[in-house]
Amino acid sequence: MYQEFEGKTEKEAIDLAIEALGLERDEFDVEVLETEKGGIFNLQKKVKIRVHLNDGIVAEGSEDPENxxxxxxxxxxxxxxxxxxxxxxxxxxxxxxxxxxxxxxxxxxxxxxxxxxxxxxxxxxxxxxxxxxxxxxxxxxxxxxxNYRQRREENLIRLAQQVGDQVLQTRKSKLLEPMNPFERRLIHTTLNNIAQIATKSEGEGLYKQVRVVYRGME
CATH class of the missing domain: 3.30.300.20 (K homology (KH) domain)
Structure with missing residues (x-):
């Protein structure tokens, strides 16, 4: 399975692939398809890459609808x-x-x-x-x-643990990126068992931010 991405440079195109797919760089191979020049004097450049997922990254097995x-x-x-x-x-x-x-x-x-x-x-x-x-x-x-959902879940758990450690060390609150309800619940659940830390959602709409707060030994 492969996907294609474009960027001003090869690095930008790879970064876009990492962000979109929720992958680490060593989980896919990159094939540079073409480099296009455009604009005045052909100074603007676009690089198109094809990303090939490594074995085991894509979830295997699927079925046809049964009703x-x-x-x-x-x-x-x-x-x-x-x-x-x-x-x-x-x-x-x-x-x-x-x-x-x-x-x-x-x-x-x-x-x-x-x-x-x-x-x-x-x-x-x-x-x-x-x-x-x-x-x-x-x-x-x-x-x-x-398999984006599973990779995203694993990345968020790691993020929650890292932010929790930072808040414990600095005793300063940390505001995370906007997330959907499932992702926010995952952050809350991951940090819920740390007595010195509290979490709360902030903002309006579907995508809210989670603030991780140090509360000491209350």
């Missing part, structure tokens, strides 16, 4: 990706009580994931709205691509 509900949700998500201009093969990744996981396979997975997974979150929100209209059992739809 009308699954077919409807899968077809809907596929149609949305087509209208975006980045069609994806949508498969059932897993089934759990009250939860259905979908996997997107596409050469444009980086775009479908988006910065910090925001495009993936938007697709997931739309899928859940449609699912809610189709099924009274309130089945939650989880949309994933390139």
């Amino acid at each position: 009308d509900f699954e077919h409807a949700v899968v077809d809907f998500v596929h149609q949305v990706t087509e209208r975006m201009g980045y069609p994806a093969d949508v498969r059932v990744k897993y089934r759990e009580p009250g939860k259905l996981g979908l996997r997107l396979d596409s050469p444009h997975s980086g775009i479908l994931i988006g910065k910090k997974g925001k495009n993936l979150d938007a697709l997931q929100l739309l899928a859940n709205i449609v699912a809610g209209r189709l099924d009274d059992r309130e089945t939650r739809i989880i949309v994933d691509a390139e």
Whole structure:
């Protein structure tokens, strides 16, 4: 599986791939496809790269929909990706009580994931709205691509632990980047067992920030 990215330099294109896919640099190989020049006197440059994921990075195994509900949700998500201009093969990744996981396979997975997974979150929100209209059992739809959700979760746990250590050492609060509800809950849960630290969400809307606060031995 591969995705393509563009940047002003090869490093910028690689950094965009790392951010979009939530990967470490040693988890993929880079193929430089082309270098384009443009603008006045051909001074502006664009570098296009193709990112090949290393073995074991992409989640293996997927299934076809097995009932009308699954077919409807899968077809809907596929149609949305087509209208975006980045069609994806949508498969059932897993089934759990009250939860259905979908996997997107596409050469444009980086775009479908988006910065910090925001495009993936938007697709997931739309899928859940449609699912809610189709099924009274309130089945939650989880949309994933390139195993982004798991990698993002692992990165956030590491981030929470690092920030927790910083707050304990400096005794100064730290405000994290805006996150969706699931990501914020992960931060709260990771730091909940540290007595000297408190966490609270700040801001409005879907994407809020988590502040990690030192409270001593209260």
